[in-house]
Amino acid sequence: xxxxxxxxxxxxxxxxxxxxxxxxxxxxxxxxxxxxxxxxxxxxxxxxxxxxxxxxxxxxxxxxxxxxxxxxxxxxxxxxxxxxxxxxxxxxxxxxxxxxxxxxxxxxxxxxxxxxxxxxxxxxxxxxxxxxxxxxxxxxxxxxxxxxxxxxxxxxxxxxxxxxxxxxxxxxxxxxxxxxxxxxxxxxxxxxxxxxxxxxxxxxxxxxxxxxxxxxxxxxxxxxxxxxxxxxxxx
Numbered sequence: 001x002x003x004x005x006x007x008x009x010x011x012x013x014x015x016x017x018x019x020x021x022x023x024x025x026x027x028x029x030x031x032x033x034x035x036x037x038x039x040x041x042x043x044x045x046x047x048x049x050x051x052x053x054x055x056x057x058x059x060x061x062x063x064x065x066x067x068x069x070x071x072x073x074x075x076x077x078x079x080x081x082x083x084x085x086x087x088x089x090x091x092x093x094x095x096x097x098x099x100x101x102x103x104x105x106x107x108x109x110x111x112x113x114x115x116x117x118x119x120x121x122x123x124x125x126x127x128x129x130x131x132x133x134x135x136x137x138x139x140x141x142x143x144x145x146x147x148x149x150x151x152x153x154x155x156x157x158x159x160x161x162x163x164x165x166x167x168x169x170x171x172x173x174x175x176x177x178x179x180x181x182x183x184x185x186x187x188x189x190x191x192x193x194x195x196x197x198x199x200x201x202x203x204x205x206x207x208x209x210x211x212x213x214x215x216x217x218x219x220x221x222x223x224x225x226x227x228x229x230x231x232x233x234x235x
Contacts, residue, residue, distance in 0.1 A: 005199070005229055007122035007174040009148075011159075011183030012136065013129055015203050016109050022102040025079075030091070032081055035089040038077035047078025056187065061161035063152040065130065069094045098131040100139035106205075110142070112222040116229075117145045124148035126168045126181070128158045128188065148172035159185075160192025169196075184226065186211055201228065 006038035010016055021027050025044035032039050034110040051074035054067065081089075096102060117123055123146050125133050130153035137143040152158040155167055169176055176197035183189025183203060190200035190213070202218045204210040210218045217228055 004178065005121070005180050006178040007059055007124060007169075007172050008116060008180045008182060008225075008229075009124040009126050009165075009168055009172075009193075009198075011181075011185065011203075012125055012127040012131070012133070013119075013190045014184045014205075015182065016125075017103040017105055017140070017191075019097075020209055022096065023093075027030045028076065028079065031089055031093050032076060034092075035083075035085040037076065037081045037083055037085060037089055039076060039081045042077065044075075047075045050078045051075045053165070061158045063128075063156055063158050065094060065131075065153075068097070068130075087198075094130075097129065100131070101135070105140050108222045110140075112225060113142060113145045114225060121229075122147045122172050122174055124150075124168050124172050126150050126159060126164060126189075128152045134177075159183075159188040160195060162192070164195045165193055165196045165198060169198075180229075186213065186216075192215055201225065204209055 025041035028044065029039055029041050051071050056075055067086070069087070069090045072093045075087050076086060076090060089177040113123060125146060125148070127133060127150070129151060131151065133149035133151050137146050137149070148165055148168050150168040150171060152164055155164050157163050159165070165176070165181070169179060180199045180201060181189055181193030182201045184205070186202055190202050193200045200216050202211070202216055203216050203222070204220060212218070219225065219228065
């Protein structure tokens with residue numbers, strides 16, 4: 001029999017927060033104009049989809065800014081951007097991704113985290129971003145709710161590498177079997193967590209069909225966590 005859930009860890013980007021216009025088609029166009037690069041904003045969604053494989057290609061899962069800069073460059077190229085200033089433009093976009101003011105908290109996040117904390121759960125963050133998680137908590141007024149936070153940029157390895165999950169568990173002083181990971185990436189968040197013995201809950205906020213994996217609940221918003229985790233599961 002598995003242990004009762006004691007701790008819940010959350011991915012950050014696209015699980016707790018989403019990017020504003022700065023990182024949408026119009027934002028990319030604004031960055032590119034400063035570097036004399038012309039792009040077709042209409043190709044944004046296709047370009048993002050085409051670049052996604054870069055983030056999955058780092059087989060050793062060592063964090064490197066070049067991975068994300070390469071992804072951003074590929075997005076720009078996917079919208080028709082060319083020229084010798086592509087790398088500089090991609091680097092600026094990468095750097096700005098760390099700035100909290102460009103992002104919004106999903107409406108369901110704060111009330112759900114507060115309810116979970118009130119129920120006695122230990123809450124943590126595990127992020128592949130280079131964003132400072134301390135400043136993230138301060139910016140979105142979550143500091144009093146979070147007991148552990150590990151970013152791949154500081155840790156050195158990205159999800160799904162087991163060490164980043166193990167570091168978060170150690171920081172929170174909980175074991176894997178009594179812990180749960182909630183995130184939007186099946187490969188990075190869920191499979192990585194399950195690899196060290198944690199349970200996983202996939203957040204699928206899109207209207208597209210959700211993937212189906214045995215023993216992995218899929219939720220469309222964090223509010224559904226409150227029904228998945230009954231008050232008695234805290235033990």
